[in-house]
Amino acid sequence: MGAAMSEPILVMNKVGKAYSAAVPILRDVSFSQAPGEFVAVVGPSGCGKTTMLRCIAALMQPDQGEVLHLGQQFGDPPPWLSIVFQDYNRSLFPWLSVRQNVGFGLRKIDRRERDERVEQALSAVNLTHAADLYPWQLSGGMQQRCALARSIVVRPQLLLLDEPFASVDAQTRIDLQDMVMDICKKMSLSTLLVTHDIDEAVFMADKVVVLSTRPAQVVEQIEIDLPHPRDQLTTKESPEFLRLRHRVYTLVRHQAQKSAAAHTEREDQ
Amino acid sequence: MEGARVTFRSDTVDAPAPNILTWLFRRVGSLNELLKISPRLGVLVKGAAGVAGAILIWELIRALRIVDPRDLPAFLAIFRTALQGLWGGELAVAIVATIGSWAPGLFIAAVLGVAAGIALALMPRLEVATRPLLEFLRPIPSVALIPVALLVLGIGLQMQLFMIAFASIWPVLFSTKAGVESVDPRFLETGRVLGLGKAARMARIVLPSTLPFVATGLRTASAIALVLAITVEMLTGRPGIGFYIENVRLNGLITEMWAAILVTGVLGYLVNALFMALERIALPWSPENRER
Amino acid sequence: MNANRRHIASLAWQAGTIVLLLTVWQWAALTYPAPYLPALENIATGFLRLWHGDLLFSAIVPSMTRLAIGFVIAVVVGSVAGLTLGYLRNLDPWVRPVFEYLRFIPAVAILPAALLLFGPTDTMRIFVIAFGSVFPVLLAATDGARRVEPLLLEVARVERLSIPERLFRVILPASLPSIFAGVRIALSIALVMMVISELIAADNGLGFYILRNQRLFQTANVYAGVLAIGTIGLALTLALLAVEKRVLAWHRGWRGLPGADG
Numbered sequence: 001m002g003a004a005m006s007e008p009i010l011v012m013n014k015v016g017k018a019y020s021a022a023v024p025i026l027r028d029v030s031f032s033q034a035p036g037e038f039v040a041v042v043g044p045s046g047c048g049k050t051t052m053l054r055c056i057a058a059l060m061q062p063d064q065g066e067v068l069h070l071g072q073q074f075g076d077p078p079p080w081l082s083i084v085f086q087d088y089n090r091s092l093f094p095w096l097s098v099r100q101n102v103g104f105g106l107r108k109i110d111r112r113e114r115d116e117r118v119e120q121a122l123s124a125v126n127l128t129h130a131a132d133l134y135p136w137q138l139s140g141g142m143q144q145r146c147a148l149a150r151s152i153v154v155r156p157q158l159l160l161l162d163e164p165f166a167s168v169d170a171q172t173r174i175d176l177q178d179m180v181m182d183i184c185k186k187m188s189l190s191t192l193l194v195t196h197d198i199d200e201a202v203f204m205a206d207k208v209v210v211l212s213t214r215p216a217q218v219v220e221q222i223e224i225d226l227p228h229p230r231d232q233l234t235t236k237e238s239p240e241f242l243r244l245r246h247r248v249y250t251l252v253r254h255q256a257q258k259s260a261a262a263h264t265e266r267e268d269q
Numbered sequence: 270m271e272g273a274r275v276t277f278r279s280d281t282v283d284a285p286a287p288n289i290l291t292w293l294f295r296r297v298g299s300l301n302e303l304l305k306i307s308p309r310l311g312v313l314v315k316g317a318a319g320v321a322g323a324i325l326i327w328e329l330i331r332a333l334r335i336v337d338p339r340d341l342p343a344f345l346a347i348f349r350t351a352l353q354g355l356w357g358g359e360l361a362v363a364i365v366a367t368i369g370s371w372a373p374g375l376f377i378a379a380v381l382g383v384a385a386g387i388a389l390a391l392m393p394r395l396e397v398a399t400r401p402l403l404e405f406l407r408p409i410p411s412v413a414l415i416p417v418a419l420l421v422l423g424i425g426l427q428m429q430l431f432m433i434a435f436a437s438i439w440p441v442l443f444s445t446k447a448g449v450e451s452v453d454p455r456f457l458e459t460g461r462v463l464g465l466g467k468a469a470r471m472a473r474i475v476l477p478s479t480l481p482f483v484a485t486g487l488r489t490a491s492a493i494a495l496v497l498a499i500t501v502e503m504l505t506g507r508p509g510i511g512f513y514i515e516n517v518r519l520n521g522l523i524t525e526m527w528a529a530i531l532v533t534g535v536l537g538y539l540v541n542a543l544f545m546a547l548e549r550i551a552l553p554w555s556p557e558n559r560e561r
Numbered sequence: 562m563n564a565n566r567r568h569i570a571s572l573a574w575q576a577g578t579i580v581l582l583l584t585v586w587q588w589a590a591l592t593y594p595a596p597y598l599p600a601l602e603n604i605a606t607g608f609l610r611l612w613h614g615d616l617l618f619s620a621i622v623p624s625m626t627r628l629a630i631g632f633v634i635a636v637v638v639g640s641v642a643g644l645t646l647g648y649l650r651n652l653d654p655w656v657r658p659v660f661e662y663l664r665f666i667p668a669v670a671i672l673p674a675a676l677l678l679f680g681p682t683d684t685m686r687i688f689v690i691a692f693g694s695v696f697p698v699l700l701a702a703t704d705g706a707r708r709v710e711p712l713l714l715e716v717a718r719v720e721r722l723s724i725p726e727r728l729f730r731v732i733l734p735a736s737l738p739s740i741f742a743g744v745r746i747a748l749s750i751a752l753v754m755m756v757i758s759e760l761i762a763a764d765n766g767l768g769f770y771i772l773r774n775q776r777l778f779q780t781a782n783v784y785a786g787v788l789a790i791g792t793i794g795l796a797l798t799l800a801l802l803a804v805e806k807r808v809l810a811w812h813r814g815w816r817g818l819p820g821a822d823g
């Protein structure tokens with residue numbers, strides 16, 4: 001029992017991936033995630049974060065290394081995995097209502113339970129009032145919540161979130177952060193969050209993985225030992241938070257500078 | 270473990286449950302990998318294999334006697350008969366006759382259709398007044414009018430041309446109208462700013478930007494005109510491929526009938542290809558050609 | 562207010578044209594009696610007679626039955642085959658040349674062959690109707706399935722849908738707008754093939770009715786038959802549009818949203 005508990009839900013072991021031989025996207029990406037852990041991945045734009053998530057979700061197979069889910073490799077998405085895509089608005093079925101979208105992945109269970117779980121998920125993301133609308137009638141933040149509800153309704157153990165709060169306003173973003181942290185804690189989910197926002201990463205995660213510019217490598221893994229539950233004001237004002245934020249920020253800025261230098265170099269040639 | 274992980278070119282092909290369907294598609298997938306070495310050659314080889322497969326199915330139907338083999342001659346025999354018929358045989362004469370009524374009929378439809386389309390688009394009053402008539406005539410399947418045309422015009426070239434033109438005028442008319450109506454108003458404003466008169470705007474802006482629509486309409490019309498030409502030949506015995514097919518069938522010349530059908534398919538294909546090629550040459554800037 | 566007045570004016574114009582045309586026809590029929598110019602009342606009587614009694618069951622019902630069966634076969638076969646082909650792109654180069662050839666055969670040309678294989682039976686007529694109208698549906702479905710948003714297919718993979726489930730729950734609904742466009746074309750072709758098959762070999766149906774009356778010089782009935790076919794075509798098209806409007810309500814709303822596709 002104890003041994004099974006401590007087995008990581010996800011292990012990335014020297015994962016490499018290239019769309020074409022000349023341009024490697026991922027190189028030797030290694031890290032692991034314990035059950036119930038909240039991991040945030042930060043990295044410069046275009047470095048290959050989405051590519052990494054697609055490898056993790058087994059939507060793509062890595063060229064080198066291995067992705068292990070509970071010690072196993074998968075050719076197709078493992079049943080306990082769920083993902084919210086970066087282009088969430090394109091990932092919602094335009095012909096299904098919000099309620100039907102959320103219930104999309106629930107099959108082979110009886111209707112009563114199905115309806116119940118959909119309602120639960122909808123109220124967890126605060127969308128009950130919009131359940132009968134089509135997704136394209138919703139605002140960006142609501143679409144985002146709809147996609148989130150769809151991925152938690154199947155009760156996954158590992159939830160992948162690809163820049164889920166990138167295109168919403170600041171207030172909505174804060175609300176969504178609290179909501180996601182709350183849901184993940186309640187469902188004791190292991191969550192892997194990809195984000196650009198350093199505050200967000202430090203605020204939400206138990207561990208921050210910093211990626212380098214392309215080809216992406218893990219620059220550093222930083223344990224975030226801020227106490228739970230976290231609060232938008234008190235946590236973000238605590239000296240410990242500021243210290244961690246400073247550290248992550250320095251690492252990321254360093255990567256960004258390297259990226260800019262690489263660009264000018266290329267232009268010089 | 271390692272062997273079970275197969276990487277695919279298109280990852281949408283993977284399936285979760287290994288059923289027969291999945292297995293089949295994975296096979297196709299890996300064959301694809303082999304043929305990827307030279308994509309052009311691959312497409313050619315696969316296409317040829319598909320055609321060979323179709324012929325094989327044909328022969329299989331014969332061999333298993335699903336259909337009386339006397340009604341379904343060997344493909345090779347049909348092919349040979351088709352070639353003989355085309356090489357100075359009756360089939361060639363029939364095709365020439367069909368084209369002889371198809372082309373003028375289509376020409377009449379094109380001229381009248383373009384003129385009417387432009388007129389309707391430019392004169393809203395006329396369009397409103399004639400709308401009930403057009404909406405009434407359009408859904409009538411033109412072949413149903415063949416008996417009527419027989420009554421009024423009798424059997425003859427005149428009647429055949431009328432039927433071909435009547436049936437194929439609609440796509441030309443409606444796409445021309447749509448073309449004129451969808452001319453970007455900014456183009457017309459540009460024309461006015463540059464001092465073009467009404468006639469000049471018509472000739473130099475409206476007409477050219479309508480041409481791609483006309484071309485699409487014409488391509489549709491060309492296929493309809495062919496169907497009508499053949500139908501009229503079958504029904505009234507006017508010389509042509511339609512009459513030929515029906516005639517050889519009535520005389521029990523089964524191989525000749527299949528050969529003629531084979532050739533008719535090629536004719537249909539070529540007619541379409543001809544109009545596609547014309548479009549590409551005459552209108553290289555048309556949106557349809559730009560996409561490719 | 563202004564728009565309303567314009568609407569009334571255009572209705573008046575349209576009514577005017579119709580009345581004018583009918584008057585000219587009737588005047589010509591009375592002044593220059595000719596077999597091909599029957600009086601309007603005779604056409605109307607013939608038309609009305611078609612919709613009840615013997616003629617309903619010997620002309621309209623057989624035609625409609627064959628049309629319905631052939632058309633439904635074409636829609637189902639065309640959709641399933643087209644969606645499969647569009648989804649499994651790998652299959653496409655193998656079958657494309659054959660389909661490209663088959664779809665350009667003028668469908669009438671197949672009629673004598675069908676007559677040879679099936680004899681002058683309903684099977685023959687249904688086959689011809691289905692063969693003629695299957696290709697627009699097939700091509701539209703292929704096209705639709707090929708354009709399905711790839712992200713939706715990935716959602717289906719993450720939710721572990723099997724291939725049939727993906728076809729029915731993702732690819733079919735996503736392709737429906739395209740399929741409906743093909744079905745509309747198919748309907749008009751099916752009508753044409755129905756008439757042709759009845760003109761060439763039948764002993765009932767509307768095509769047969771028209772042809773027989775033409776041979777008997779009952780011209781008013783010929784016109785009545787043509788009118789009936791036109792009416793049926795119009796009614797079916799309107800019905801199809803109504804179904805489409807309901808089924809694709811989401812599509813219009815979705816497309817109406819600016820930037821929804823990007």
Ligand SMILES: Nc1ncnc2c1ncn2[C@@H]1O[C@H](COP(=O)(O)OP(=O)(O)OP(=O)(O)O)[C@@H](O)[C@H]1O
Pocket residue numbers: 019020025044045046047048049050051052086
């Ligand atoms: N299907 C593909 N084929 C070829 N190249 C691709 C493909 N998808 C992504 N890339 C390239 O791989 C690189 C990494 O893409 P990816 O989407 O993983 O980056 P990202 O870190 O998620 O970026 P962002 O922060 O903007 O979301 C980019 O340079 C992109 O151009």
Ligand SMILES: [Mg+2]
Pocket residue numbers: 049050051086162
């Ligand atoms: Mg990304």
